[in-house]
Amino acid sequence: MLTLDYMLLPDVQIKALLLQSGQVNEKMFADLEQSATNARVSLQEAAIEKDTISDENLGIIIANFLKYPFISLAKVIIPENVFRIVPERLARKHKVVCFAKETDGIRLAMADPTNVEIL
Numbered sequence: 001m002l003t004l005d006y007m008l009l010p011d012v013q014i015k016a017l018l019l020q021s022g023q024v025n026e027k028m029f030a031d032l033e034q035s036a037t038n039a040r041v042s043l044q045e046a047a048i049e050k051d052t053i054s055d056e057n058l059g060i061i062i063a064n065f066l067k068y069p070f071i072s073l074a075k076v077i078i079p080e081n082v083f084r085i086v087p088e089r090l091a092r093k094h095k096v097v098c099f100a101k102e103t104d105g106i107r108l109a110m111a112d113p114t115n116v117e118i119l
Contacts, residue, residue, distance in 0.1 A: 008112055009062060011036070011043040017061050018043075023053045068113045073099060082106075094118040 009017070015033075018024045024032065024047075036046035047053050053061075056072050063070035078099045085098040085106055095111035096118050110118065 008066070008114075009044075013065075014043045014047075014062075017065055018047065018053065021061050023057065023061070028052065066113065071099065071109050073097060073109055076100075090118065 015029060018032075019026070019029060032043065032046055032050060032052055035050055036043050039046060039049075041049070044058060047058060048055050056070075059072075060070045076099050078097070079101075082098055082101045085101065086096055086108070091097060094115060094117070096115075097109045098106050099109050100107035108118075
């Protein structure tokens, strides 16, 4: 599962995804790009800060591109015993949260789902 709290893709890829999704047009993108440059932030950060796209919608677009499921942890109630499966030190270092425990394993939300080190 992917959560968006990490710049996983370069700005050039974010641009393509935003334009492809129809969330922005060329004019909006030019304004967004200028804002990102002026504020010295990534396109992801600028898009969210300027309310061009919500954090969740951008996460969904990126997750779909990477072919990973997306989850909004704000919409999930995580039992304390499940939350504590991943030690806090590792959770913070790798930006990973255990949000479900099932008979066949656990479900993790990760800022970088390509990080196989944590698995």
